[in-house]
Amino acid sequence: MGYLFLSIGNDDTASMKRFLNTCVMVVRYVCGPNVLELKNNTNKSSLITHLIDCWTNLKNNDQAMFVEAIEQLMVNPDLTASTVQGLREAVEKMQYLTDCSKIHGLLLVQNKFLGLYSSQNAKVLSCTDTLFSILLSESTKTVNTKPEIEPDSEDEFYSPSTTPDDNIQILQTESHENFIYSYQILLSGNDYIPKCIPHILHICPITEGINLLLFIETGSIVVSSNLYDSFLYLHNLQSVQIQRDVETLRPVFENLDTSIKKLSDALKKMKSNSVEAALKQLNRYWDLMRKKYQEFIKARLAESLLRAESMTSGLLDIFKEILKVTAYDKELMKTTQGPANESSKIIMEKLSTFDEFLKVKAMKNFSLGSKTSLTINKYLEEFPGLVHFIYIDRTNHRVTAPNLDFGMDETLALTKQKIWSMISFSRTHLEEGHLSIIWKDTTFSYAYFVWFEDTSGSPVKPTVFPTHASKPLPQPGILSGDFYLKLKEACFPKMSPNKIRCYELYCVHLGLATAQCVLEHARRIAATIWELKGHPDHPIDLL
Structure with missing residues (x-):
């Protein structure tokens, strides 16, 4: 949107770039296209600072956040069904108590995904939305450590709203000592064509480490989508009109x-005095600007373009006002906190008998899938020499991996730094277009594979390799744009990305493992990982 984000530090370039991309992502969710709020709203800038600090901590300590994927807490089918049923009841109660129809209910244990239920008309949550929500949920842990709440504090995390522009509230419920954390955020809603869709998010702690997240879609998605486009095209217009070239300017103006x-x-369909006032101002202002642009396009009148340019900041202010009156509903955020609390009681009751089990499970996530006797450790025993792996389905960005246990004799030399370095090394080569690599250090053998399948599970080879891609790709991950979506578009230019599945696999073996052994294990993991996840995937031939 015309703003420059700058990072100064002593990290490597790739790490600093990822940090900057994450900053941009967080700003987008909190401020939307109105980036200037970073300067004008200290509450939002404080929230963004807090979220970035939280991301930095998670990225340095949690392998799922580091690879930018969602770790699902694997439990037996009965517990899964009970969780989803509880979420459904909570969402339906929320609908009944608020008259809001588009609601998502998401349950997190620590930073792991346990279940999601969405009402019929709710816009689908993108994987990036979910990952951002995990980050926001994790950030409330440090909020809880503040010794007391000061209603007059300028810091919006810790106090109820005190100014007209506040979009964050915290409510201490009467039923239990936990707080409900309420935010107004702008979700993307789609990994393919992301938009800024206004939502109210209530984070309701159930017990320590377990949070219920209730998303309420507000406003009009048609308004938010076209408003986002208007911000974007106005920025593009500002960029091209510097060239004073009619042929370049005309399509952007149109x-x-x-x-x-x-x-x-x-906007005409929204019944609100503030919206009507903003609409009148928009129409009046744009009529004048449009005439000046048309005069320049038809007659090449430089004076007309200068006049149009001088009005740009005024139009931008109108867009910001429209964003304010259509995307944020402070009153609705207040009035839905009580119903959110009531809905959370349903989940409390559902989980009351096994909440401690879930918290222990989240720390280890050791017993996975429908076979109660099958654990990650047991699974690893089937692969002699394999000490760690990370499997990621990049279609839905779900990760399956053993927890990092550095106390075992065979993994004593394996450190977190080695795994983080493996991932960073793999990303560097992936950006260069390498889809499979094997390498060693003095102790371990490492391997990384990316492969593709069609919707039936049959392996498919790229028709164009990433090294020959015509468009630059974002960094591997999803927080700064879905790299894997762009990778599919680059590798299969004549196919819809929806028809291609993408997978990633990292393996760490003891150094004595041969390349043939690594390849055979990789194929077997890809073929049998469903035993851990609880549903079958098709086997693939990696090479």
Whole structure:
């Protein structure tokens, strides 16, 4: 949106770039296209600082966050069904008590995904939305450590709303000592064409380490989508008009004109005095600007372009006002906190008999899948010499991996730093277009594979290799854009990305393992990982 994010530090370039990309992502979720709020709203800038600190801590200590994937807490089918049923009842109660129809209920144990239930009309949560929500949920842990709440504090994490622009509230419920943390955020809703969709998010602690997240979609998705496009096209217009070239400027101007017309039509359907006032101002202002741009396009009048340029900041202010009156509903956030508390009681009751089990499970996640006797450790025994692996389904960005246990004799030399370095090394080569690599150090053998399958599970080879991709790819991960979606588009330019599945596998073997052994184990893991996850995947031939 025309803003420059700058990082100064002594890390390597890739790490600093990832840090910056994460900062941009967090700003997008909290501020949307109105980046200037970082300067004008100290509450939001404080929240963003807090989230970035939380991400830094998680990224340095949690392998799922480091690879930017979602770790699912694997429990037996009965417990899964009971969890989803509880979420459904909680969402339905929320609908009944608030008259809000588009709601998601998400249950997290520590930072692991346990279950999700979405009402019928709710816009699908993207994987990035879920990962950001995990980050936001984790950030409330440090909020809890504050000794007392000061209502007059300027810091919005710790106090109820005190100013008209506040989009974050905390409510201490009467039923238990936990707080409900409420935020107004802008979700993407789609990994393919992300938009800024207004949501109220209530984070309801059930017990320590277990949080219920209730997302309420607010406003109009048509308004938010076209408003986001209008912000974007106005920025593009500002960039190209410097060239004073009619042929370059015309299509960008037409895009902005079309998006403003769609935005205007959508705003007309919203019944609000503040929206009507903003709409009148928009139409009046854009009519004047459009005439000046048209004069320049038709007659090459430099004065007309200068006049149009001078009005840009005014139009930007109108967009910001529209964002404020359509995306944020402070009153609704307040009035839905009580119903959120009531809905959370349903989950408390459902989990009351096994919440301690879930918390222990989240720390180890050791017993996975439908076979109660099958554990990660037992699974590893089937692969002599294999000491660690990370398997990621990049279609839904779910990760399956053993917890890092550095106390075992055979893994005593394996450190977190070695695993983090393996991932970073693999990413560097992936960006260079290498989809499979094997290498060694003095103690271990490492391997990394990326492969593709069609919807039936049959292996497919890229028609274009990433080294020949015509468009630059984002960094591997999903927080700064879905790298794997772009990778599929680059490798299969004539196919819909929806029809291609992508998978990643990292392996760490003892150094004596041969390349043939590593390849054979990789194939077997890909073929049998469903035994841990509880549902079958198709085997693939990696090479």
